[in-house]
Amino acid sequence: MSLDRNLFTLLLTPNAAASRVDQGVSVVDLTDPSGTVYYRKRRIGGGVYKAELCEPISNTLLATVTAPSATSKHKTMELYNPTKVVELKFTGTLSFKWSFKWEDHEFEWRREECFIVRKPDPPVLVALTKEPPGRIKTSSVQILDYNLHRFDIEDRKGLEIVILFALLTFQDSSDTYHEPDTAASTSPTPANSSSTKVIPTATAPPPLPPKPAPKTGVERIAExxxxxxxxxxxxxxxxxxxxxxxxxxxxxxxxxAMLFISVCSTEAAQVPKVLQVVEETKRKRYKAGDPELHQYVLYDTQRETPQKGPRIIKLDDEPSKSKAKDYTPPSSLIVHLSKIDMPELRPRSQG
Structure with missing residues (x-):
């Protein structure tokens, strides 16, 4: 079983915690519809809590979980080949919440949902279960690979083991809390073997968490x-x-530390808007009682090389008609607003 599927569903039998007891070891198998076992979870009886997850064919040990007791709020999971230690920590107060870290990502199990935590962004749902009221008695769990593929995760197989194994330890904890005598018993008791089934499903994936509301106002401008x-x-x-x-x-x-800013147009149509932004900025700053800003303007027509020689003013020009005909609005505009005098930005004299 791997995380290459878009979605898979894990189905557990109602008596999964007591599926088979062999020499004080309770066993739960995770199988597909054809009966092929992918994982085998074993809970070792004794004074402390210990559970193992194995590859069933070679009986290779994939991971172990240990804790002072099944109901401890801190459990240590160790994965093998390669070796990696994951700390499962109960971080809830009035609600069910377990946290763990995988590579550079933080994860949280919240009762029926597992998330990648992305503060300050909203969390992303990566696994979903359905639990009865009052206890953890998992009947199904879905791992949402289409969400996991959005993140840079190198060891997806290891993450799969952590997500599934953690959920099974939560069920052990719930069983111990609600049925302490039964869960603590280490004496062999014959029982019919039952198994947990991993069944690929073609059903539509559950709806994604709602997208965050689009930003508005100054937050949208910053974005x-x-x-x-x-x-x-x-x-x-x-x-x-x-x-x-x-x-x-x-x-x-x-x-x-910001001595000046440059307000620029992105296209010719926004040149007038640049001037409006600059005036509104100066007005608000003046109203707030802040020192006046120095203003330096650059636009495309000013970047041409000025003509040398004396400036000639024609007194017999037609009144403003020729000037209006020759004038072309600038196609770009940059306005520097500075807290300090910047002589290098002053317009050069033409004379």
Whole structure:
């Protein structure tokens, strides 16, 4: 059994915890519909809690779990070939919650669901069970590979073992709590052998957890800026309100290490919006009582080499008609808002 399937369902018989007792060892087999055993879980009787998970054909030991008792809130799982230790810790207060770490990811079993924890992002569901009220008596569990494949996990086989083995130890703990005399008994008692079945299913996967609500306002502006340029550059796009862009600019300027920011247009249509953002930023800063900002403007027509020689003003020009006809709005605009004077950005005199 591997994690290459998109989804598989693990079915347990109602008496799985007492399926077979042989010389003080209770055994649970995990099989497919044809009867092929994939895993064999053995609970060793004695004063401390110990369980083993084996490969049934070669009887190779895959993992062990040990704890002072089955109901302990800290259990140590050790995997072999290669050797790796996983700590299972009860981290709930009023609710059922067990945590463990695999590679660089944090996982949590929460009663009927296992998640990859991605703080501050929402957790991602990776396994799902259905439990009766009051105790852990698993009837089925689904491992959601289509969610696991979204993350960089090198040892998927090991993770499969941890998820399944952890769930079986939770059931041992519940059985011990609800039936202490039966679970603690180590004397051999004949019983009919039953097995746990791992059955591939073609049913539709359970619905994914709801996506987080899309960000709005200044949070959306910050999201749009990620990866677009330097941290002090604000690219003004069609999406987003002028006031939200201004709030984002003020957040950047509130950092003492940020001496200036550059407000840029992403296309010609956004040039007027850049000017609106700049004016709104200055207005809000003035209203808050902060020092006035230095402003330096660069646009495409200013980057041309200026003509040398004296400037000639024609007094007999037609009133503003020729000027309006010759004027072309800039196709790009950059406005530097600085806390300090930056002489290198001042316009050069043409004379």
């Amino acid at each position: 749009l800026q990620r990866g677009r340029g330097l941290v002090n550059e604000v690219s003004v796009m069609e999406e987003g309100d002028v006031k939200d862009y201004a709030k984002y600019c003020l957040q950047l300027l509130s950092d003492d």
